[in-house]
Every structure is written in structure tokens, then in C-alpha cells.
Amino acid sequence: MTSISATTPLDSVDPPDTAAPMKRGRARRALASQPKTPLPDLTEKVSFDSHEPIGKQIFRALRQAIFAGEMAPGTPLSEKEVSEMFNVSRQPVREAFIKLVEAGVLQVLPQRGTFVKKISPRQVREGRFIREAIETAVARKAAAAITEAQLDELAANLREQKAAAKANDIAAFLALDEQFHFLIAQSIDCVAAWNTIQDIKAQMDRVRYLSLPDVSPLDLLIRQHARIVSALKAHDPSLAEEAMRAHLREILISLHPIAERNPDWFEADEPERVPLAT
Structure with missing residues (x-):
């Protein structure tokens, strides 16, 4: 297996290869003939x-x-x-x-x-599974510890989400969505929880961009966010956990139709042996 280090140019990673030079040459010429994006x-x-x-x-x-x-x-x-x-x-x-x-x-x-790289449906599900484990725990803890000032920040964020949705500003909405989840982690002084899932949710984020707003309407996501805030405001850990779980499982509903609409963007699916959504 070839190792990649910070001193190894990725453009030139060439593991030992016994394939015929002519075959490699044809592959390179075919690639070079393709129009460059x-x-x-x-x-x-x-x-x-x-x-x-x-x-x-x-x-x-x-x-x-x-x-x-x-x-x-x-x-x-x-x-x-x-x-x-x-x-x-x-x-x-x-x-x-x-x-x-x-x-x-x-x-x-x-x-x-x-x-x-193409999007891996399996990695989307795996990322969501890990993210759900972390963020439901964060939501449960936040329900017991969140302050009025922090609830006000979340309420302000929700208002901005609604404004972005009304203007159909997808980029602004997604930035506010990121901030929403960050604020909940910040409310329990555990920003590390949010930082931990940044790479884990990479494939999820790619699907999110493809799913908005047709498959996952912005109004639906805002209602889910509002339900999370209501549970936090009620200081109900079980309800906050349930609301966060339901929100994060939305991607399982949108994943299949998005992959069907954009087949060139997805790898062939490889279902996991143990379903991760149960």
C-alpha cells in the first residue's frame, strides 16, 4: 500500500506497478484528450x-x-x-x-x-450515524444547561433562517444551519463535539447541497430546528434528544431520491450488514 505524507506530492503518487507501459500510456492519453474543467x-x-x-x-x-x-x-x-x-x-x-x-x-x-470523489451512500449513512450519536448527547445535555441568553441566540438564528428561506438564499441558509448546531454545542462548552464531526459529516454536507430545496424543503428543516429549540426551552432532555434524532435522520429520506436524480455524482451503494438507522 502506498503511503501519502506531507512531503509526497499527491500528483505523483506512483506505487510499484507491473502493468504494461503501453497500457498506462493509453490511459494517460485518453485522460489528456478529455476536456478539462x-x-x-x-x-x-x-x-x-x-x-x-x-x-x-x-x-x-x-x-x-x-x-x-x-x-x-x-x-x-x-x-x-x-x-x-x-x-x-x-x-x-x-x-x-x-x-x-x-x-x-x-x-x-x-x-x-x-x-x-463521487459521493458514497454508505459513508453518508455512517457519517449520519456517528453524528447522531454525538449531537443527540449534546442536545440532551444542553436541555439541562442552556441559558436564556443562549436560547435567545438560537431564536435569532431561526429568524435569520426564515429570512434566508424566504429569499431562497441556499448558501446563507446552510451557513445558518451550521451555526445553529454549533450554538447548541457551544451552550454546553463543548465546541470540540462540533469540531469532531466536521470531517465525519463531509459526505452528508454534499448531499445536503444537492437536496435543497426540492427534496428537503427549507420550511421543513426550519420546523425541525424550531422543535429542537422548543425542547431546549422546555429543558426536556428526552424531547431534545428525540427532536435532534428526527432532524438528523431527514437525510435518510432524501438520500435515495437525490442519488436517483444525480447518478453521476454517486458511487454504487454498498448497504451495511447492520442497518445504522435503527
Whole structure:
């Protein structure tokens, strides 16, 4: 198995190969003949004045572009092209690529390069299962500890969600959705819980972008959020846990129709031996 390190260019990961050189050459020529998809301009997503490491900013910019569908599955990425886009050395780009591979949204194909990966339905279900375990525990704890000031923050967030939905601003709604879940984790001083699931929910986030607003109407998601806030306001741990679980299982309803509508974006499904939604 080939190991990938921060000093190994992902563009050139070549494990020992005994295949015929002519076959590899034909594959490379076939790939080169395909029309190249231009990358979106992400330069505004990175600030050299920020105290945050540039590699982390590049990782987040690329991840968000993949989540939002700006780079479809199969889109090739090269360290050279991305480093030139951001006017940086290859090292921070390489670090970002490694993290994206670990998150399951990029794949390295030997002899070919690095590409945006298709969505794995199984990984979506697995990510949701882990996220549900963490966030239902957070919601239960928050119901006992949340303050009036923190409830006011959640209520303000809900109002902004409604405004974004009315304006059909999907990007704004999703940002507010992220903040909503972050605020609940923050209410129990456990932001680490939210940080932990960021990569775990990578495949879920890609499906969310594809599902809105047709398959998962914004009004439905807002009602689910409102139910969570009501349970927190009532300081009812069981109800808060139930409301959070029902909300996070919404993706199980939308996953199949979204995959049917966008077959080129999904890998073939591999059902788990033990159903994770029970």
C-alpha cells in the first residue's frame, strides 16, 4: 500500500506497478484528450492577513467548493494549478489535499492524478450515524444547561433562517444551519463535539447541497430546528434528544431520491450488514 505524507506530492503518487507501459500510456492519453474543467476562482476565500494557517484556509475553500457542487465528481486537481491560483508554494496545497483525501472527498488514482470523489451512500449513512450519536448527547445535555441568553441566540438564528428561506438564499441558509448546531454545542462548552464531526459529516454536507430545496424543503428543516429549540426551552432532555434524532435522520429520506436524480455524482451503494438507522 502506498503511503501519502506531507512531503509526497499527491500528483505523483506512483506505487510499484507491473502493468504494461503501453497500457498506462493509453490511459494517460485518453485522460489528456478529455476536456478539462476549469476550477472556480477561490482566491477571495483566502486571506494572507489572517492568523489562520494558509493551508487550513485552502482546505476549507476547496472543501466548500466541492460541497457546493462547484467541482463535480471527476474534476481533476493538481498541486501546481491550485498553488498558482492562490499564489503559494505547493506545501500548503499538499497539506490541504491530504486532509481532503482523509475526509473522503478527494481520491488519488495511481498514474492518473487527484480527482474529486463521487459521493458514497454508505459513508453518508455512517457519517449520519456517528453524528447522531454525538449531537443527540449534546442536545440532551444542553436541555439541562442552556441559558436564556443562549436560547435567545438560537431564536435569532431561526429568524435569520426564515429570512434566508424566504429569499431562497441556499448558501446563507446552510451557513445558518451550521451555526445553529454549533450554538447548541457551544451552550454546553463543548465546541470540540462540533469540531469532531466536521470531517465525519463531509459526505452528508454534499448531499445536503444537492437536496435543497426540492427534496428537503427549507420550511421543513426550519420546523425541525424550531422543535429542537422548543425542547431546549422546555429543558426536556428526552424531547431534545428525540427532536435532534428526527432532524438528523431527514437525510435518510432524501438520500435515495437525490442519488436517483444525480447518478453521476454517486458511487454504487454498498448497504451495511447492520442497518445504522435503527
